[in-house]
Amino acid sequence: MPDVDLMPRWKRLVDRNPGPAYLSIVLALEDSLRQRLLQDGDRLPPQRQIARMLGVDLTTVTRGFSEARRRGLIEATVGRGTFIKTGAGDAGWRDTQGAIIDLTMNIPPVPDSPSLENLIQSDMRALLRKSDSGALLSYRVTGGTVEERRLGAEWVKPLVGARKEDLVLIVPGAQAAIAAVVSTLTSPGDTILTDRFTYPGIRAVAAQFGLIIKGVEGDAEGMMPDAMDDVCRRYAPKLIYCTPTVQNPSTATMSVQRREAILAVARQHRLFLLEDDPYGLLLRDPLPALAQLDPSRVFYISSLSKVISPGLRLAYLVVPSMEAGYRMTSAIRALSLASSGLMTSLATRWIQNGSAGAILSAIQTELRERQAIALGILGGGHGMHPDGPHVWLKLPEWWESAEFVSHARKQGLGLVPGSVFAVEHEPPRRVRIALGSASSRESLEPSLRRVADLLVHRREHGFGAVV
Known part of the structure; x- marks a missing residue:
């Protein structure tokens, strides 16, 4: 259970927020996850204790917890209490240090031609020759x-x-x-x-x-x-x-x-x-x-x-x-x-x-190639656009989004769980794959094949991800 000192922070946030009190509790919970004050698996204090320390009705806390469950932030077990759900916080899916490849960042692939490195060097020199360096740095x-x-x-x-x-x-x-x-x-x-x-x-x-x-x-x-x-x-x-x-x-x-x-x-x-x-x-x-x-x-x-x-x-x-x-x-x-x-x-x-147009054209071509690779390996039925930078991967019924991401990370793959994008509904049984963050098509292809292998892997009964 997190330190009860968390509650004064929640109370300040709830008191300051002019919106509905139950949503203020959800916002306070999300704030604690972003600040890493709460981690996957942490047990929250009893609802009555939270209501007393926040100065609100028990029904307000209950309503707030119901909304937090719909957003995929917490889960409750009868007789044990309420816990932060695996994958609810940023810490889990953002921890990609051991990944063979990080497919979490939705960034454009760096083109081979034109070379951004060469363009930066040559055009920065040209700017400094042409312009007053003081103006550029002010x-x-x-x-x-x-x-x-x-x-x-x-x-x-x-x-x-x-x-x-x-x-x-x-x-x-x-x-x-x-x-x-x-x-x-x-x-x-x-x-x-x-x-x-x-x-x-x-x-x-x-x-x-x-x-x-x-x-x-x-x-x-x-x-x-x-x-x-x-x-x-x-x-x-x-x-x-x-x-x-x-x-x-x-x-x-x-x-x-x-x-x-x-x-x-x-x-x-x-x-x-x-x-x-x-x-x-x-x-x-x-x-x-x-x-x-x-x-x-x-x-x-x-x-x-x-x-x-x-x-x-x-x-x-x-x-x-x-x-x-x-x-x-x-x-x-x-x-x-x-x-x-x-x-x-x-x-x-x-x-x-015209350099920006040339870079854009090279990135367009590269992303289309990467989307074709993804379609060939992952098949249809997913959220895909032939010109887009990412895939909205649909998971089979035996995989929850956060658990799939956790298991993929153990295989050296960094993915983003669907709960990160959910507004107020149940987290989708999907994950996002960013195609542009791979250094090359040659490194992207084996990573996507690993994802495809994981899709057909059935979890054994009782499987639980530990982050």
């Missing part, structure tokens, strides 16, 4: 210079259409852009909508700002309009977060018709959408972003992390209006001040001289 204007914004608008034009540079902001990474939009458009206690299984980064932002997330049921194209309309009527959300193209983790991709239907529901309920589009440029034939179909209603984010390199730490935030741009600029300044001058200048130069 603080930058929040949101980027006019030229940086203009080239950013050109970069995202295939997805959002022509935009004036005044509506494009340079942000140090997509996560900072997400935080800026969410914190500006919502208040603590508000509800936001996401897919039923969603990018963990939006969950982290929601927890940080005291927001409630409700998941929307989806199909092969992502969010279903009728389900979205129903959740909007029931919970009156303030914002919709979605990834219409190669959704993380499901790989669901909305058709143009589905995008129009989702926008129609948003208009009906007078809601803004936050469109997170890290993979849109990977497609052979890019689909129009929601922001192109309805520019007045969508805040759009395109990151270079998934299509060029995460080391650039650069994203483009396209806003619906000048007034929204002023508000986002203030939020970005408060959260992260400004982007790195060195990295922004390098990325801008690459867009200007």
